[in-house]
Amino acid sequence: MSDDIRSRTFDFKSAGGALEARFASKFTIAPGVRDHHGHDEGWHAPARPDGVLFAATTEDVVDAVRICARFGVPVIAYGTGSAMEGSVNAVQGGLTIDLSGMNAVVAVNATDMDCTVEAGCTRSMLNSFLRDIGLNFPVDPGADATLGGMAATRASGTMTVKYGSMRDNVIGLEVVLADGTVVRTGGRARKSSSGYDLTKLFVGSEGTLGIITQLTLRLHPIPEHVLALRAVFENTGAAVDFVVLLMQMGYPVARAEFMDERALEAVCKYEKLEYELRPTIFLEFHSSVTPLEDTRQAIQELLEHCGVDAVHFAEDAEQRAEIWKARHNAAHAEPLLRPGAKAMVTDVCVPLSRLADCITETQRDLAETGLCAPIVGHIGDGNFHLAILIDPESQSEIEEAERLHAKLVDRAVGFGGTVSGEHGIGLGKRQYLEGEHGSGLTVMKTIKRALDPRDIMNPGKIFLPAPIGFEDRGPIDDTPE
Amino acid sequence: MSDDIRSRTFDFKSAGGALEARFASKFTIAPGVRDHHGHDEGWHAPARPDGVLFAATTEDVVDAVRICARFGVPVIAYGTGSAMEGSVNAVQGGLTIDLSGMNAVVAVNATDMDCTVEAGCTRSMLNSFLRDIGLNFPVDPGADATLGGMAATRASGTMTVKYGSMRDNVIGLEVVLADGTVVRTGGRARKSSSGYDLTKLFVGSEGTLGIITQLTLRLHPIPEHVLALRAVFENTGAAVDFVVLLMQMGYPVARAEFMDERALEAVCKYEKLEYELRPTIFLEFHSSVTPLEDTRQAIQELLEHCGVDAVHFAEDAEQRAEIWKARHNAAHAEPLLRPGAKAMVTDVCVPLSRLADCITETQRDLAETGLCAPIVGHIGDGNFHLAILIDPESQSEIEEAERLHAKLVDRAVGFGGTVSGEHGIGLGKRQYLEGEHGSGLTVMKTIKRALDPRDIMNPGKIFLPAPIGFEDRGPIDDTPE
Numbered sequence: 001m002s003d004d005i006r007s008r009t010f011d012f013k014s015a016g017g018a019l020e021a022r023f024a025s026k027f028t029i030a031p032g033v034r035d036h037h038g039h040d041e042g043w044h045a046p047a048r049p050d051g052v053l054f055a056a057t058t059e060d061v062v063d064a065v066r067i068c069a070r071f072g073v074p075v076i077a078y079g080t081g082s083a084m085e086g087s088v089n090a091v092q093g094g095l096t097i098d099l100s101g102m103n104a105v106v107a108v109n110a111t112d113m114d115c116t117v118e119a120g121c122t123r124s125m126l127n128s129f130l131r132d133i134g135l136n137f138p139v140d141p142g143a144d145a146t147l148g149g150m151a152a153t154r155a156s157g158t159m160t161v162k163y164g165s166m167r168d169n170v171i172g173l174e175v176v177l178a179d180g181t182v183v184r185t186g187g188r189a190r191k192s193s194s195g196y197d198l199t200k201l202f203v204g205s206e207g208t209l210g211i212i213t214q215l216t217l218r219l220h221p222i223p224e225h226v227l228a229l230r231a232v233f234e235n236t237g238a239a240v241d242f243v244v245l246l247m248q249m250g251y252p253v254a255r256a257e258f259m260d261e262r263a264l265e266a267v268c269k270y271e272k273l274e275y276e277l278r279p280t281i282f283l284e285f286h287s288s289v290t291p292l293e294d295t296r297q298a299i300q301e302l303l304e305h306c307g308v309d310a311v312h313f314a315e316d317a318e319q320r321a322e323i324w325k326a327r328h329n330a331a332h333a334e335p336l337l338r339p340g341a342k343a344m345v346t347d348v349c350v351p352l353s354r355l356a357d358c359i360t361e362t363q364r365d366l367a368e369t370g371l372c373a374p375i376v377g378h379i380g381d382g383n384f385h386l387a388i389l390i391d392p393e394s395q396s397e398i399e400e401a402e403r404l405h406a407k408l409v410d411r412a413v414g415f416g417g418t419v420s421g422e423h424g425i426g427l428g429k430r431q432y433l434e435g436e437h438g439s440g441l442t443v444m445k446t447i448k449r450a451l452d453p454r455d456i457m458n459p460g461k462i463f464l465p466a467p468i469g470f471e472d473r474g475p476i477d478d479t480p481e
Numbered sequence: 482m483s484d485d486i487r488s489r490t491f492d493f494k495s496a497g498g499a500l501e502a503r504f505a506s507k508f509t510i511a512p513g514v515r516d517h518h519g520h521d522e523g524w525h526a527p528a529r530p531d532g533v534l535f536a537a538t539t540e541d542v543v544d545a546v547r548i549c550a551r552f553g554v555p556v557i558a559y560g561t562g563s564a565m566e567g568s569v570n571a572v573q574g575g576l577t578i579d580l581s582g583m584n585a586v587v588a589v590n591a592t593d594m595d596c597t598v599e600a601g602c603t604r605s606m607l608n609s610f611l612r613d614i615g616l617n618f619p620v621d622p623g624a625d626a627t628l629g630g631m632a633a634t635r636a637s638g639t640m641t642v643k644y645g646s647m648r649d650n651v652i653g654l655e656v657v658l659a660d661g662t663v664v665r666t667g668g669r670a671r672k673s674s675s676g677y678d679l680t681k682l683f684v685g686s687e688g689t690l691g692i693i694t695q696l697t698l699r700l701h702p703i704p705e706h707v708l709a710l711r712a713v714f715e716n717t718g719a720a721v722d723f724v725v726l727l728m729q730m731g732y733p734v735a736r737a738e739f740m741d742e743r744a745l746e747a748v749c750k751y752e753k754l755e756y757e758l759r760p761t762i763f764l765e766f767h768s769s770v771t772p773l774e775d776t777r778q779a780i781q782e783l784l785e786h787c788g789v790d791a792v793h794f795a796e797d798a799e800q801r802a803e804i805w806k807a808r809h810n811a812a813h814a815e816p817l818l819r820p821g822a823k824a825m826v827t828d829v830c831v832p833l834s835r836l837a838d839c840i841t842e843t844q845r846d847l848a849e850t851g852l853c854a855p856i857v858g859h860i861g862d863g864n865f866h867l868a869i870l871i872d873p874e875s876q877s878e879i880e881e882a883e884r885l886h887a888k889l890v891d892r893a894v895g896f897g898g899t900v901s902g903e904h905g906i907g908l909g910k911r912q913y914l915e916g917e918h919g920s921g922l923t924v925m926k927t928i929k930r931a932l933d934p935r936d937i938m939n940p941g942k943i944f945l946p947a948p949i950g951f952e953d954r955g956p957i958d959d960t961p962e
Contacts, residue, residue, distance in 0.1 A: 111725065111834035154674040165672050167681075168649070183921045188897035189830040190862045191646050193635040193685055193905045195914055195943060196925045200648075200681035204674055221731060244592065250702060250769025288731025289779075290771050298770075349670040353592035381671045416669035424674045433676055440664045443932065444677045450931035451924065462676060 010473050012050040012093065015071035019051060019095065022063055026054045037078050037088065037096040041143070041331075043342035043392055044086035044427050049076060049096040056101050058174060058182060058213045065211065066180035068095050072473030074459050077211045079120060079146030083153060084345050085426025087206055091460040097211060099148055105129045106214065113219045114171065114188055119148025119212045126217075135219040138163040141422065142328045148212045153424040154204030158327065161247075161380030162254040162286060163220055165422065170203050172216030177209075178452040188216060201447070206424050207458035209451050223254070223286035227296055228314040230323055231281045231303050236260060236363065239279040240356040242306035243379050246283075247352060249302075251295055255284035256380030257327050260363075262337065263374035263387075267326045270333030275326070276310060281379075282327050284320070330376045334387040338372055343387035344401045344428070348412035349421030350382045358415055359384060362408050369400055383421030409435070425462045433462070491954050493531040493574065496552035500532060500576065503544055507535045518559050518569065518577040522624070522812075524823035524873055525567035525908050530557060530577040537582050539655060539663060539694045546692065547661035549576050553954030555940050558692045560601060560627030564634060565826050566907025568687055572941040578692065580629055586610045587695065594700040595652065595669055600629025600693045607698075616700040619644040622903065623809045629693045634905040635685030639808065642728075642861035643735040643767060644701055646903065651684050653697030658690075659933040669697060682928070687905050688939035690932050704735070704767035708777055709795040711804055712764065712784055713757045717741060717844065720760040721837040723787035724860050727764075728833060730783075732776055736765035737861030738808050741844075743818065744855035744868075748807045751814030756807070757791060762860075763808050765801070811857045815868040819853055824868035825882045825909070829893035830902030831863045839896055840865060843889050850881055864902030890916070906943045914943070 019027045028034075029051045038048030050073075055061050068075045074094025081088055090096060102118035103125060109115065110133050117126055124144045126137050140157035141150060149155075151173065156165035163169065172186030186192070186199035202209060233239035236258075243256050259267070261277045268275055285295055296313070303311055314320040335341055350358045359375065366373055366386070377384025386408070388401040409419050409432045419425075419432040434441050445463060448455075455470040500508045509515075510532045519529030531554075536542050549556045555575025562569055571577060583599040584606060590596065591614050598607055605625045607618050621638035622631060630636075632654065637646035644650065653667030667673070667680035683690060714720035717739075724737050740748070742758050749756055766776055777794070784792055795801040816822055831839045840856065847854055847867070858865025867889070869882040890900050890913045900906075900913040915922050926944060929936075936951040 109832065109834060111729070112832040113729070114832070154678070156672050156674075160672060167672070167678065177924070181920050181923070183924055184919060185921050187899055187917075188832045189864075189899045189902065190833075191637050191641060191648070191830055191864065191902055192899035193637075193828075193901040193903050194899045194910070194917055195685070195906060195922070196690075196928060197635070197648065197681045197685055198918075198921050198924055200678045201928075204676070204678055209677075221729075224731075248592065248594070248702075250705075290775070294771070347674075349672055351590065351593040351595070351669040352671075353590060383670075383672065413668075418668050418670045418673035418675045420674040421670065421672055422674050425676060429675070436668075436675055437679075438665060439662050440666050440679055441676070442662070443658070443664055443679055446931050447677060447682075447928060450927050 010072040011475060012073055015067055015073045015095070016051055018067045019053065019064065022067065023053055023060070026056065026060070028052055037081070037098065038090055040081045040083040040086060040088050042084040042086050042428065043344050043390065044089055047089040047091045049090035050093045052096045052098055054098045054101055058176065061097060061176045061211055061213050062180045062182060064095060064097055065176050065178065068456060069179055071475050072454060072456065074456050075211065076458050077148070077152065077207045079149030080122065080144065082143035082145045083149065083426065084423045085428040087153065087424060087426040087461060089427065091427065100146065102213065108133070109188070110135065112188060114216055115219055116214060116216045117147055118214055120146050122146050123150070130219065134222050136222045137217055138220050139166055139169055142331060147215050147217065151203050151212055151215055152206050154422070156378065156381070156422040158255045158257055158378060160378060161256055162252065166203055167200065169218045170199060170215055171218055173199050173202050173212055174214035175202050175210040175212055178454070178457050183210070186216065204424070206426065206461050208448055208462050209457060221288055223288055225287040225290070225292045226320065227285040227292040228320040228323055229283050230275070230312045231283065231308050232276045232310040233279045233281070234307065234309055236279045237356050237360055238307050239281050240359060240379060242303065242308070243281060244352045244355060245306065246302060247380055251299065252285050252287050253283070253380055254286040255282065257282040258377040258379040258384065259327065259330065260375040262372065263330050263334065263376045266333040266337050266374055267330050269336055270329055271326050273326060278309065282323050334374050335389065337374065338389040340391065341389035342392045344390050344405065345423065346386040346388070346405050346408055347420045347423040348384070348408055348417055350412050350415045350417030352382050354415035354417070355379060355382050358411055361411060362386065365404055365407055369404055371401060371404065378421070381421065382417065427461065430462065430464045491553040492956060493554055496548055496554045496576070497532055499548045500534065500545065503548065504534055504541070507537065507541070509533055518579065519571055521562045521564040521567060521569050523565040523567050523909065524825050524871065525570055528570040528572045530571035531574050533577045533579055535579045535582055539657065542578060542657045542692055542694050543661045543663060545576060545578055546657050546659065549937060550660055552956050553935060553937065555937050556692065557939050558629070558633065558688045560630030561603065561625065563624035563626045564630065564907065565904045566909040568634065568905060568907040568942060570908065572908065581627065583694065589614070590669070591616065593669060595697060596700055597695060597697045598628055599695055601627050603627050604631065611700065615703050617703045618698055619701050620647055620650055623812060628696050628698065632684050632693055632696055633687050637859065637862070637903040639736045639738055639805070639859060641859060642737055643733065647684055648681065650699045651680060651696055652699055654680050654683050654693055655695035656683050656691040656693050659938050664691070667697065685905070687907065687942050689929055689943050690938060702769055704769055706768040706771070706773045707801065708766040708773040709801040709804055710764050711756070711793045712762045712789050713791040714760045714762070715788065715790055717760045718837050718841055719788050720762050721840060721860060723784065723789070724762060725833045725836060726787065727783060728861055732780065733766050733768050734764070734861055735767040736763065738763040739858040739860040739865065740808070740811065741856040743853065744811050744815065744857045747814040747818050747855055748811050750817050751810055752807050754807060759790065763804050815855050816870065818855065819870040821872065822870035823873045825871050825886065826904065827867040827869070827886050827889055828901045828904040829865070829889055829898055831893050831896045831898030833863050835896035835898070836860060836863050839892055842892060843867065846885055846888055850885055852882060852885065859902070862902065863898065908942065911943065911945045
C-alpha cells in the first residue's frame with residue numbers, strides 16, 4: 001500500500017532464522033499459509049505477512065515478540081480472521097502470530113460468575129464448555145470469533161443491549177508487550193480503584209499496544225425465561241421509534257435488531273425463508289426470575305400503539321433459533337444481492353434520540369447514489385451497518401461508497417456518536433479518527449509511542465501512518481535471549 | 482513528607498505573580514484557604530498547597546495549568562475534599578484548583594438517559610436537578626462528593642451492585658492535560674470501538690494525568706418499585722453467605738450492605754437508633770416494571786433458609802430513608818467509638834466466593850491486635866472497609882494498623898482481589914500497587930511519564946516517588962500565553 005512508507009525497512013531473513021531455530025515447524029513461510037493470514041472478512045486488499053507462527057503458549061508469544069523486537073519486525077495477532085476492517089492484514093509485512101491453538105478454558109468460577117480463557121478460545125467453544133453449569137458468555141458478534149480478537153476489537157453484538165460489550169465483560173487480561181514483557185491487568189473483583197484501568201486500555205487497542213494471550217471474562221446466568229418475536233413495520237421510522245420507546249420503559253430487552261427490506265431479501269434468499277420484505281425488528285427478552293407472560297402482553301400492546309403491521313412471536317426454541325440464525329447470516333447473505341461484490345461495511349453508533357434521523361437521512365443519501373447497501377443494526381444500542389456492495393476492482397465505486405461513508409460518519413459524529421460501534425478502526429476508518437476525537441487522537445498516539453516506541457505491534461492500524469515520532473526499527477542488541 | 486524528594490524544586494513566586502495577574506481575586510495564598518485545601522477526610526497528614534485558584538471555567542483551568550507548566554509547579558484538583566486517601570493533600574506543594582464553582586448541569590438528554598455536567602457539580606445537585614424527569618444518577622459513595630472527584634477516584638457506593646461504578650457510568654470527559662491541551666473523550670453513543678478508551682483511562686487516574694473539567698454520565702430511571710429491609714444474623718459468616726447466594730439468583734438487588742457489631746454500635750449512638758447490635762445486612766431491590774411482592778416473599782424464605790435471626794422490612798419511604806441514612810453515616814459515626822481517633826480505612830474488594838473467608842480471617846487478625854476497627858461493606862460487590870481507629874500521633878499504632886492492613890491486602894490480592902475497591906490509591910495505598918499489578922505498574926508509570934513528563938499533575942499520588950525518569954521541573958519558555 002502506497003501509504004505504508006515504513007514497510008520493508010526490517011530484516012526478516014535474520015528474524016526468520018531465529019524463529020525457525022526456536023519454533024521449528026510451528027513457524028512457516030509457506031505462501032499458502034501466509035496468504036490465508038493476510039486478510040479478514042472485510043473488503044480491504046489482502047497483505048500477507050512474511051511468516052506465520054502457530055503459538056501454543058504465552059511463552060511462545062513472548063519469545064516470538066522478543067525475536068521480532070530484536071530485528072524490528074512487525075507482529076500481528078491472528079484469531080479466526082473474522083474481523084471487518086483489515087485488522088489482520090499485514091500491510092507492513094512482518095510475523096503473524098496465529099493464536100487459534102491457544103484455545104483452552106483455563107478456569108471457571110461458577111460462584112463468582114467469571115472464567116479465564118486463552119485468547120484463541122472462541123465464544124462458541126466457551127459456551128459449549130459452560131452449558132452444563134447454566135452460565136453463558138453473551139457477547140455475540142455473529143461470527144464465531146476468538147475471544148482475544150473480540151477483546152482487541154472491543155466487539156459487541158446482538159445481546160450488548162442487555163449484557164454489554166467486551167468493554168463491560170472483560171475484567172482482566174494477560175498481554176505480551178512490544179518488548180516481550182508479560183502484563184496481567186485487572187482481576188476477579190467486581191470493581192477496583194487501584195491505579196490506571198489497563199484492562200480497558202488494551203480492550204479495543206487492536207493489537208497495537210500488545211498481544212492479548214489470556215482473558216478473564218464476566219459470565220451471566222442462562223436466562224430462565226426467554227421471549228422472542230419478529231415485528232414488521234410499514235417504514236423504518238416507525239420501527240426505530242418503537243425500539244427507542246421500548247428502551248425507555250425498563251423491559252428486560254436482550255436483543256433489539258433491525259433489518260431493512262434489502263437485508264431481508266438477502267437473508268430470505270440465503271435461508272430460504274418467507275419473511276415479509278419490510279422493515280423488521282427482531283426482539284428478545286430475558287428474565288431470570290419473573291416469567292414473561294406479562295411482558296408479552298405489554299409488548300403486543302406497545303407494538304400496536306406504534307402502528308406495527310405484523311407480529312410473529314417465536315413459540316419455541318426452534319423458532320427462536322430460526323430468527324437469530326437469519327439475523328446472524330445477514331453478513332454472509334448480503335453479497336448474494338450482487339455476485340462478485342464485496343461489502344464495505346459502515347458501523348456508526350449514535351444516541352438513541354438521533355437514531356431514526358440518522359438512518360432515514362442516510363437512506364435518502366443512499367437513494368441518491370447508484371449503490372446497493374442493505375442495512376442491519378443493533379438498534380437497541382443505536383448501532384447500524386450499511387453493507388455497501390462494491391466491486392473491489394472499481395475505483396469509482398470505492399470512491400462513491402467512501403463519499404457515502406464519510407457523509408454518514410460526519411452525521412453520526414455531529415449527533416454525538418462514533419465512527420465505529422463494534423468493528424474497530426483497522427485500516428478502513430483511520431481517516432475518521434481525528435474528526436471524532438480531535439486532540440484525543442494525539443493522546444492515543446502518545447500512548448502508542450510510549451508503549452511501542454518502534455511501532456512493531458500491528459503497525460498501520462488505527463493510526464494513519466503519518467510520522468508520529470517512532471524510533472527507528474533497525475536491529476537492536478539489548479534484547480535478552 | 483520525607484519521601485517527597487522532589488518537592489520545593491519549583492518557583493512558586495513567579496507562578497504566583499502570573500496567576501495573580503491572570504486571575505486577580507480568584508487566586509489566593511491566604512493561609513486559611515490553603516489549610517482548608519490541604520487535606521481530605523482521611524487520616525493522612527495535611528499538606529497545604531502554595532496557592533488556591535477558584536476556577537469558574539475550563540479556560541480558567543487551562544490558563545492555570547499553562548502557567549504552572551511554565552514554572553514547573555504541581556497542580557492538584559479539588560472538589561469537596563471528601564476523599565479518604567489524601568488525594569488532595571499537596572505533598573509537593575503547588576497550586577490547588579478548586580472546581581466547586583464549576584457546578585452547572587450543562588445538558589440533560591432524557592431520551593438517551595445521559596447528561597453532561599461540570600466537574601464541580603455534586604451528585605446531590607445533579608439528582609435534585611433530575612428529580613422531576615424521573616431520572617437518577619445512582620453512583621452513591623456516601624459523601625456528597627463532586628462528580629469530577631468521583632470520576633477521578635473511580636468511586637462507587639451502595640448501588641454499584643446494580644448500576645455499576647463511575648467506571649461504568651462515565652461515558653465521556655473533558656480533561657485539561659499537563660500542557661493545557663483540552664481533550665474530549667468518549668461520546669454519547671451507548672458503545673464504541675473507535676480507538677483507545679481514553680475515558681476509562683482518565684477515570685480512576687486521580688488527577689495524575691489531567692484535570693477533569695466536564696463529564697458525560699449515564700442516567701437511570703428512578704425505579705417504580707422499591708423494597709428495602711434490614712436482616713440480622715447470628716454471625717458474620719451466615720450474613721455473608723446469604724448475600725453470596727442472593728447474588729447468584731437473579732433478583733434485582735440494588736444494594737447489599739454489611740455492618741458488623743461495632744459499626745452498628747457507632748451508628749446507633751450517632752443516629753440514636755435501637756438496632757440489634759449483631760451482624761446485619763441492609764438490602765434494597767429495584768424494579769421498573771414488575772412489582773416486588775413476589776420478591777419480598779422469596780427473600781423472606783431465602784433469609785429463613787440461611788438462618789436469619791430477625792428481618793425488618795421498611796414499610797415506607799421514611800423507613801427506607803432511615804436505613805440508608807444509618808448506613809451512610811457509618812463513616813461519621815465510627816470515630817465516636819474512640820474520641821480523638823482518626824480512621825485508617827481499608828478498602829479491599831475480592832471475588833464473592835472468597836468474601837466470607839476474607840472477612841472472617843481478617844476479624845481473627847483484628848482480634849489479635851489491640852485495635853478497634855468497625856467493619857462495613859458493599860458486600861454485594863465483595864468490597865468491605867475496616868475503619869481502624871488510630872491515634873494519628875502514635876507511631877506504634879499506625880505501624881500496627883499498617884501491619885493489619887498489609888496482611889489484609891496480601892490476603893485479598895491472593896484471593897484474586899484488589900487493594901482498593903473504591904477509595905483509590907492516593908497516598909495510603911501506593912506501597913501495595915506493585916504487589917497487585919506487578920509489571921502492570923511499569924505500564925502505568927510509562928503512561929504517566931508520557932502524558933505528564935515533568936510530573937506536575939498531582940505528583941506523589943498513586944505512585945511512590947521513586948525515580949521513574951521524569952524530566953526536570955525547571956521553568957520552560959515555550960508555553961504559549
